[in-house]
Amino acid sequence: MTGxxxxxxxxxxxxxxxxxxxLGHMGxxxxxxxxAGAWSLPKGEYPPEEAPMDAARREFEEELGLPPPVGPYLPLGEIRQSxxxxVTAWAVRADLDPDAVTPGTFTMEWPQGSGEIKEFPELDRVAWWPPEAAATKLVKAQAVFLTRLEDLLTEEQ
Incomplete structure (x- = not known):
């Protein structure tokens, strides 16, 4: 697996x-x-030996501090970011109170070159958006997931 x-x-x-x-605003x-372009679906990297669905569920819990919703999961396929x-994604019908989120954290040197390590939230806020607004908020390449979701829901009807 490359990349x-x-x-x-x-x-x-x-x-x-x-x-x-x-969507979550990246912390x-x-x-x-x-x-604009600073929001993402809850996601994260995974090693080659981990199944993508397992990673999606694990990362959801790590990023939001809540267990992942019970499926069914609708496959949204893959995209390649700039x-x-x-990124591989699944859609799942669920409700969630953004105020219930307890985001995971990461550390990095900040300011760069200072030698000082600081902790930041993976996502600094989470919110519900209609697809039209979400398309302007999302990292550009992820917007196609919205179209794929709407297509799947139209097929369900």
């Missing part, structure tokens, strides 16, 4: 106007002042 691989879950729920999807100093990372 980094991530797997994640895209939660969706019915709303008065259609559906909404759950840490690089994303603090950004909004940095070269391949």
């Amino acid at each position: 980094k691989r991530s797997a994640g879950l895209l939660l969706f729920r019915e709303s008065a106007d259609g559906i909404e999807v759950l 840490g100093p690089f994303w603090a002042r950004r909004d 940095g070269g990372k391949t």
